[in-house]
Amino acid sequence: MKKGNPDILTEQTAQRAAWFNDPKIRAILYQIAVLGIVGLLGYYLFNNTVENLKRQSIATGFGFLNKEASFEIGESLIPYSAADKYIKALLVGALNTIKVAFVGIVLTIILGTFLGIARLSKNWLVSQLAAVYIEVMQDIPILLQLFFWYSFFYDILPSPREALEPLNGVFMSNRGLVFAVPEWHPAYQYVAMAFIAGCIAVYFMRRWARKRQERTGQLFPVFTLSLAIMIGLPLTTWLLSGAPLKMSVPELVGFNFKGGLNMSPEFGALLIGLVLYTAAFVAEIVRAGIQAIGKGQVEAAMAIGLKPGQVLSLVILPQALRVIIPPLTSQMLNLTKNSSLAVAIGFPDFVSVASTTINQTGQAIEGISLIMVVYLCFSLLTSLFMNWYNKKMALVER
């Protein structure tokens, strides 16, 4: 026994030292320590804030969401009145943000792609014009551009009583753009259904055409036929259901136009400002993406007899998109986040409604947390979608 003791001791010491010196375990320990400190700090901040808010008798918690908002909101996608609760007011704001971000992103991608291709044009004038546009738009702060477009709407356009009518049923005034839309008729329901059915039919047709091409090498006029199905099917439905043509035409009643669809100057200015600004960045991304593909690839594709359209869709785009998508995602996020500048020109986006809420309830900490959470959700959803798309595109590699 006595003999064995020192041996056991040394072994134990050796083991203990080894356990302590193991870099893997150490790393975990450090991480636990850091996490613990951050957690404690957070707990301390939170606790003290709550404590002191109570001492200053400032109300806390999210109970205010169920109180009556009692302020009006200028435009809304869902019915809203001052009698609704704060939570609904905030929802109206969030939907307005989504509206401007969604329409903005779609238009930005279209305009940006167009500009990016124009920038690469062999026509000197076209490419120089695109270059000037991109430089100018990138260099002017977005807030100034928004002020410019907003004052364009209310300073240059006349009052509703003297509204311009560039087209029949379209009115432009400092209250925005009002245009006639078809009046609701049950037939439109079927038209929409026909359109969806058309889309599904086109999807299967394309799959079939592709398989046939792989098997036999024969081409099928997919594009023309798809177009015909997607337009023809809804059109036939519309004609069959009696071709309802009644339009809701805007009319000047009292102070303002009634009927038709109205795009407010605030929305218009915000949308134009965001799209023109972000498109300049997207154009550069598209140009970079296209230029990233070696000239040899295009020449090779042409050499094996592909048509220019096929070169673009089969060789250039699949590769360019992989370069384009990641920076494009960040531009989309920028556009969404920049839409919070709406506050400056009075578009009731989420930030605008939330800051009114903060001021009416005095609950700044809760309000700002809500703003952060909502924008985080918008951004995460956009990135998730774009990452999924990116992965799908990346699979092209063989």
Next chain:
Amino acid sequence: MKLLKLWLLVMAVVVALSGAAFAGPTLDNVKAKGFVQVGVNGELFGFGKPDEKGVWRGLDVDTARAIAAAVFGDANKIKFIPLTAVQRFTALQSGEVDVLCRNATQTLGRDTELGLDFAQVNYYDGQGFLIPKKLKITKAKQLDGATVCVLPGTTTELNVADYFRENKMKMKPVVIESNAELAKAFFAGRCDVLTSDASQLAGTRAVAPKPDDYIILPDIISKEPLAPAVRHGDKQWKDIVNYAVLAMIEAEDLGINSKNVDEQLKSATPAVQRFLGVTPGNGKALGLDEKWAYNIVKQVGNYGEIFERSVGKNTPLKLERGLNALWKNGGLMYSPPFR
């Protein structure tokens, strides 16, 4: 930009509120700094706006100067922080300003849930409508369907919604945070009508491109007692702000103004002697110099003087004293005895 500022303020609230030791009484803090930090409007003519030479002018600005005169004996030991309606209460809560003199309406909710304390009202106001003459509207009841320009985060935003709701009328609000941008949009015809406190409308109208093209409708749809505000919980500081305003009212009541205040030092009237600190006591009670009220009147003036030079008949605002006359003259301005 604005959002960023609000953000910073909120962070300041969190930091200020999460400090373990709560900051000492505001008076000590202000004295250590050497000046009073005051939240003001910055864009509102007649209440708080710098003139062409950069000198701050207005009723709220003079109220703030009275506080500085009471604390330091020098009305210029002051720093003005312009705040929008949305930023103002957060700035006060976070301690960015010591006192808010920014035409804020006293309400029950702000007094309790916002953790504020309101001092003596320095202007009794009510909400009205400013409208272009060419629309030929004479009553607020004719405003059904109107597009209304209004500042966000104000009591007026709520009142106007209430008013249209109770009269079963429809409105379309246009809310812009900056006073100046909102006025610009209104004058350009973006809205049919601008609603705010009647005094503010007079101030906005005064800076219109053509003031005569606009009228203020006779309807007043709310009570708007505008008062300076401080953070809840510091009684001494609240007393000082409160009595700085009251001192101006009391001075007018006693017939003391900036011109005759030195003669009045020799007055035999006990109330005047107590007020000016010839008979000491009031200063000690507030924790101020005995000359505090003298300094206010000497350097800033009595309430009548600041009213007339900021918003009175000889200014572009051309406002009558109305509710803001002394109680003796049928108004609401009334001060408890200074003893």
